[in-house]
Amino acid sequence: MLIAYPLVFAALLFCVGIYGVLSRRNAVVVLMSVELMLASVTVNLVTFNQLVAERSDVLLTGQVFALFVLAVGAAEVGVALAIILLLYRNRASVNIDDADLMKY
């Protein structure tokens, strides 16, 4: 398999995630974009792990790292949604431009 395919796919996911973080104002959509970026990172980790493992029969450390990224991403979603809920309760809005209490 050509290794460029998964790498370009991961790059596409990452750039789409950056576009979402920069352009959307809804906090939940921003969170989804961050999830896309995390997924692209795990794709990269697994791809390079397979490449390196084929060349020099090393351990599967890349996949262990990908698993850790998966778990940390799940924890991040839980805490982030709690924060968004709190923001909504105090400001009645999930627009991230409204969360400007510490801006200046």
Add this chain to the structure above:
Amino acid sequence: MSVADAFMLVIAVLGGSAALLVVTSRNVVHAALYLVIALLAVAGTFLLLGAEFLAWAQVLVYVGAVVVLILFGLMLTRAPIGPMAQSNELGKALPVGVSGALFLVLVVLILRSFGNTTFTPRVVTAANLGELLYVDWAFPFMVLGFLLTVSLIGAVVIARQDEGEGPEPGLDFDTEQLPEVPSETDATPSPHVQHTAEVPAGREGGGA
């Protein structure tokens, strides 16, 4: 072009277009559902790369749990579910410029470095990964479990509604949209009295 290459192309096109729809869709619920397709495409990529345990973990954790959590978040925040106007200070050009330029740079670099590199993915079973995880990575794995516990408790603590907490007084609010706070003083005490009166009678009957 091998079969794996063809599958990878199909998955990449599907996942990439679903990801684009996630960030461009005006309807937030649709965006969450497109996120399912994008994450399933990532799981399919894992399968093609031979990482079968990671693929199923991705399906279980992300498609099963995270997206449901996001949908619950949308429901609880009563976010503008319909089409919403995106007030945007950054404008349209900056996000497109930054992400497009980064994508171009990444693609050029990938093709220059790995343009012709091929590899045959080695299938990594759950047994391989589990042995590694519980022997070499046992301590980090436990720390990870601890982190998950801490984040769970933290999320509950953050989202709990404290006494007297609510909207800031300065903000003009549509009070209809706020979640209702159940106040204990309003509750009529009569159901409680009835309930407590019934319980001992039931216990006596059960004991006899």
